[in-house]
Amino acid sequence: MADNHEKIATYIRQNEKYYIQRLAEVVAIPSVSGEAARRPDVFRMGEWLVNELKRLGASVETRAPGKQTLEGKELDLPPVVLGTYGTDAKKKTVLVYGHYDVQPAFKSDGWNTDPWTLVEDSQGRLLGRGSTDDKAPVISWLWVIEAHQKLGIDFPVNLKMCFEGMEESGSEGLDEIIYAEADKYFKDVDCVCISDNYWLGVEKPCLTYGLRGISYFNLTVSGPGKDLHSGVFGGTVHEPMTDLITLMSKLVTVDGKILVPGVYDDVAPRTEAEDKLYQNLAFKLDDIHSATESKTTIFDTEKEVLMARWRNPSLSLHGIEGAFYSPGAKTVIPAKVIGKFSIRTVPNQEPAKITELVRKYIESEFAKLKSKNTISVDCGHAGKWWVADVNHWNYVAASKAVQKVFKASPDFTREGGSIPVTLTFQEALKKSVLLLPMGKSDDGAHSINEKIDKRNYIEGINLLSSYLHEVGVVQV
Amino acid sequence: MADNHEKIATYIRQNEKYYIQRLAEVVAIPSVSGEAARRPDVFRMGEWLVNELKRLGASVETRAPGKQTLEGKELDLPPVVLGTYGTDAKKKTVLVYGHYDVQPAFKSDGWNTDPWTLVEDSQGRLLGRGSTDDKAPVISWLWVIEAHQKLGIDFPVNLKMCFEGMEESGSEGLDEIIYAEADKYFKDVDCVCISDNYWLGVEKPCLTYGLRGISYFNLTVSGPGKDLHSGVFGGTVHEPMTDLITLMSKLVTVDGKILVPGVYDDVAPRTEAEDKLYQNLAFKLDDIHSATESKTTIFDTEKEVLMARWRNPSLSLHGIEGAFYSPGAKTVIPAKVIGKFSIRTVPNQEPAKITELVRKYIESEFAKLKSKNTISVDCGHAGKWWVADVNHWNYVAASKAVQKVFKASPDFTREGGSIPVTLTFQEALKKSVLLLPMGKSDDGAHSINEKIDKRNYIEGINLLSSYLHEVGVVQV
Ligand SMILES: [Zn+2]
Ligand SMILES: [Zn+2]
Ligand SMILES: [Zn+2]
Ligand SMILES: [Zn+2]
Numbered sequence: 013m014a015d016n017h018e019k020i021a022t023y024i025r026q027n028e029k030y031y032i033q034r035l036a037e038v039v040a041i042p043s044v045s046g047e048a049a050r051r052p053d054v055f056r057m058g059e060w061l062v063n064e065l066k067r068l069g070a071s072v073e074t075r076a077p078g079k080q081t082l083e084g085k086e087l088d089l090p091p092v093v094l095g096t097y098g099t100d101a102k103k104k105t106v107l108v109y110g111h112y113d114v115q116p117a118f119k120s121d122g123w124n125t126d127p128w129t130l131v132e133d134s135q136g137r138l139l140g141r142g143s144t145d146d147k148a149p150v151i152s153w154l155w156v157i158e159a160h161q162k163l164g165i166d167f168p169v170n171l172k173m174c175f176e177g178m179e180e181s182g183s184e185g186l187d188e189i190i191y192a193e194a195d196k197y198f199k200d201v202d203c204v205c206i207s208d209n210y211w212l213g214v215e216k217p218c219l220t221y222g223l224r225g226i227s228y229f230n231l232t233v234s235g236p237g238k239d240l241h242s243g244v245f246g247g248t249v250h251e252p253m254t255d256l257i258t259l260m261s262k263l264v265t266v267d268g269k270i271l272v273p274g275v276y277d278d279v280a281p282r283t284e285a286e287d288k289l290y291q292n293l294a295f296k297l298d299d300i301h302s303a304t305e306s307k308t309t310i311f312d313t314e315k316e317v318l319m320a321r322w323r324n325p326s327l328s329l330h331g332i333e334g335a336f337y338s339p340g341a342k343t344v345i346p347a348k349v350i351g352k353f354s355i356r357t358v359p360n361q362e363p364a365k366i367t368e369l370v371r372k373y374i375e376s377e378f379a380k381l382k383s384k385n386t387i388s389v390d391c392g393h394a395g396k397w398w399v400a401d402v403n404h405w406n407y408v409a410a411s412k413a414v415q416k417v418f419k420a421s422p423d424f425t426r427e428g429g430s431i432p433v434t435l436t437f438q439e440a441l442k443k444s445v446l447l448l449p450m451g452k453s454d455d456g457a458h459s460i461n462e463k464i465d466k467r468n469y470i471e472g473i474n475l476l477s478s479y480l481h482e483v484g485v486v487q488v
Numbered sequence: 489m490a491d492n493h494e495k496i497a498t499y500i501r502q503n504e505k506y507y508i509q510r511l512a513e514v515v516a517i518p519s520v521s522g523e524a525a526r527r528p529d530v531f532r533m534g535e536w537l538v539n540e541l542k543r544l545g546a547s548v549e550t551r552a553p554g555k556q557t558l559e560g561k562e563l564d565l566p567p568v569v570l571g572t573y574g575t576d577a578k579k580k581t582v583l584v585y586g587h588y589d590v591q592p593a594f595k596s597d598g599w600n601t602d603p604w605t606l607v608e609d610s611q612g613r614l615l616g617r618g619s620t621d622d623k624a625p626v627i628s629w630l631w632v633i634e635a636h637q638k639l640g641i642d643f644p645v646n647l648k649m650c651f652e653g654m655e656e657s658g659s660e661g662l663d664e665i666i667y668a669e670a671d672k673y674f675k676d677v678d679c680v681c682i683s684d685n686y687w688l689g690v691e692k693p694c695l696t697y698g699l700r701g702i703s704y705f706n707l708t709v710s711g712p713g714k715d716l717h718s719g720v721f722g723g724t725v726h727e728p729m730t731d732l733i734t735l736m737s738k739l740v741t742v743d744g745k746i747l748v749p750g751v752y753d754d755v756a757p758r759t760e761a762e763d764k765l766y767q768n769l770a771f772k773l774d775d776i777h778s779a780t781e782s783k784t785t786i787f788d789t790e791k792e793v794l795m796a797r798w799r800n801p802s803l804s805l806h807g808i809e810g811a812f813y814s815p816g817a818k819t820v821i822p823a824k825v826i827g828k829f830s831i832r833t834v835p836n837q838e839p840a841k842i843t844e845l846v847r848k849y850i851e852s853e854f855a856k857l858k859s860k861n862t863i864s865v866d867c868g869h870a871g872k873w874w875v876a877d878v879n880h881w882n883y884v885a886a887s888k889a890v891q892k893v894f895k896a897s898p899d900f901t902r903e904g905g906s907i908p909v910t911l912t913f914q915e916a917l918k919k920s921v922l923l924l925p926m927g928k929s930d931d932g933a934h935s936i937n938e939k940i941d942k943r944n945y946i947e948g949i950n951l952l953s954s955y956l957h958e959v960g961v962v963q964v
Contacts, residue, residue, distance in 0.1 A: 308726045
């Protein structure tokens with residue numbers, strides 16, 4: 013093993029130019045899932061993967077998730093590409109996931125270079141849309157297969173691959189396919205690895221073992237049958253905006269405490285083991301200051317910030333539908349307004365219970381107002397939180413791989429946002445899911461000048477390779 | 489005089505068909521000031537007035553208010569048409585104002601008929617965009633001149649006319665022209681009459697002697713340097729929306745009481761004389777229920793509703809700029825949000841003092857929040873309230889004219905909204921200004937299916953004529 017690791021690592025480092033050229037090849041395919049005109053490019057990117065997998069001797073199948081309507085056009089959804097490399101019953105089977113679609117990008121948004129041409133700058137950054145999210149990670153799995161073939165090294169596991177083309181547009185149709193294939197294509201899977209997130213900072217690799225959930229609410233206040241002029245009606249009617257703003261002001265304090273009674277009841281108490289994971293993380297207050305371009309953090313210590321992001325619920329007010337929102341001055345009394353807010357949920361909060369607590373609280377606060385308007389509260393979308401057992405062999409293997417490649421122990425991190433496919437794999441396959449990021453927190457996925465550092469890409473290929481080797485030998 | 493009144497009234501009633509046909513002629517000119525493509529039609533409507541005034545022997549001048557940028561195009565503003573009919577030093581000089589532009593209208597908005605074709609329905613309603621706002625009133629002044637000529641009756645006053653083509657788009661450039669002409673074209677004016685509002689209800693004519701003012705505020709809360717994702721940052725930073733909603737919730741109660749300390753201090757106490765004006769008004773609670781298409785009125789009596797609309801200040805929350813406002817769900821933490829609200833002001837509130845009270849209150853409430861965000865409060869626009877002396881001879885004359893034409897005393901009304909030109913004439917000319925409406929409250933100015941009742945139009949011409957006769961003889 014140790015020999016193989018060094019042998020593979022050396023080969024991969026020697027072929028840096030080749031890997032960069034291949035990344036340039038896929039960045040040049042503008043596979044934007046959110047733009048109807050780019051849909052053929054998304055399909056083209058899917059075909060690229062199918063062809064490469066075949067070239068490498070994997071067996072490939074695709075699943076068509078169906079159709080969608082976008083910009084008024086009915087479009088075919090790009091295929092979910094399923095690949096299998098190896099079917100040795102004596103080996104473990106690892107399922108890896110990634111996405112081959114990307115966010116939109118326009119030079120005019122402020123890119124320094126053409127987003128569809130991979131550019132290496134003087135600091136070793138590889139700039140281009142999709143470089144870090146998620147094309148480098150996806151194709152790296154292929155380079156791991158290829159390196160083993162070139163070096164004549166036995167592949168350490170059976171590899172199942174699931175690459176989708178709609179992740180940046182809500183992963184339409186993916187969940188259904190995963191559930192449908194759970195006992196079929198994904199039948200023998202022993203563990204899952206997703207490489208589609210980022211290091212906590214810029215110095216140190218991490219393994220990500222938790223995500224918050226989200227419950228998104230619409231609070232509708234209805235009054236008059238049509239919008240009214242505030243000159244004529246101001247002061248004479250119960251204005252829906254006044255009721256809504258009053259109710260929204262009762263949801264959360266300025267320092268982030270949620271005011272809905274009972275909402276904290278089911279939050280899991282901190283354990284000693286969890287507490288330890290917060291020690292020595294590669295995270296400084298300056299990191300959040302620079303990420304928010306401000307010093308408006310509520311807390312004074314790194315640990316408090318990370319606990320607020322990872323393991324405590326939060327409530328954000330996003331906006332209001334139906335009210336005036338443009339620059340300038342309009343003197344309308346809106347007839348019907350919809351307040352939008354969401355609660356980020358954590359273990360062991362149950363979405364259904366959260367919805368009930370929110371509804372009951374808002375209805376009782378509204379009753380106190382004695383307004384003649386009417387309200388309704390509904391949870392438009394609820395996605396559950398996810399937390400994995402960091403002692404599972406999947407994490408033990410990943411931790412050893414990080415140690416081998418980076419000569420350091422990984423941070424164990426959680427994230428504040430949701431990556432819905434994680435929970436889907438967890439629930440459909442009932443196997444350990446690991447998030448194993450390749451890029452850094454400053455890569456700018458979804459932003460202008462998206463990049464992946466050359467080192468993160470090349471050592472990332474090494475990391476994925478080592479991870480598979482460690483999975484191959486880890487004690488179950 | 490009495491003879492002349494009947495003679496003119498009979499002539500006008502006999503020529504009903506002619507007046508309707510002439511109204512159809514101007515409704516067919518789609519003089520929408522708010523659409524760049526319709527600008528030539530606004531000019532065409534201005535020329536129509538110039539030509540008619542010349543045909544009737546008035547002297548006509550125009551003033552060009554300059555240019556504006558609309559829909560990215562630089563456009564000439566339509567002319568202010570100034571007409572003079574009669575210069576007899578022994579007669580009083582009456583200045584009348586109206587506007588020849590109209591609101592946009594599209595059949596697809598829900599009109600039952602083509603908005604640019606005047607249609608008389610079975611209930612005697614004349615339907616068409618601009619019919620009541622403000623084309624019938626404007627051209628009625630011309631028909632008063634014409635009727636006197638046809639009947640060989642001496643015109644009772646000198647008439648000055650000021651017709652603008654930008655009223656529906658903020659009267660750009662008008663104030664400057666009025667101030668510039670105050671000592672020139674408008675030099676000898678003794679009183680002003682504006683026919684551009686509506687009866688309180690649908691049964692009884694009114695004279696309007698007051699308008700509320702408006703102070704429009706922007707409350708800006710700034711936090712992070714850019715919008716943040718609530719998954720990553722929710723719970724860790726002071727969110728501008730939370731601060732803003734908290735502050736906005738402290739401005740007004742659900743039943744309309746303004747919470748800014750000191751804001752009621754300068755509200756004029758009710759006098760016995762004012763109280764009497766509220767008696768026997770043609771207004772029922774059902775009128776506000778049908779106008780708002782709801783039963784969300786705060787008050788249970790007509791008098792309270794009208795006092796809230798006319799003589800008490802009110803505060804309305806209009807919306808938020810910078811927050812999420814679309815259907816659907818977006819999980820943004822907006823970086824900078826601007827709350828929009830306005831206070832309708834009444835005698836004797838001073839706009840500058842109101843701004844200071846609002847600023848001081850919001851700043852002190854914000855300080856209590858101990859947020860790391862920053863705020864600014866500014867009054868984007870302040871227009872003062874206006875109240876006229878109902879005992880002025882201008883009102884006495886108008887009241888007598890109503891009595892003659894409608895065999896009833898007029899309601900004396902105020903309005904909750906502002907008509908800025910009223911205050912401009914008042915302040916520039918320092919003469920009594922009277923609002924003498926022709927249409928009814930249900931005419932639907934600015935709405936689909938705008939109409940003026942045939943009776944209101946024809947008897948409206950009579951009313952304007954009688955008004956000028958009464959002004960001619962009233963004791964000053
Ligand atoms: Zn991604
Ligand atoms: Zn992404
Ligand atoms: Zn008007
Ligand atoms: Zn109007």
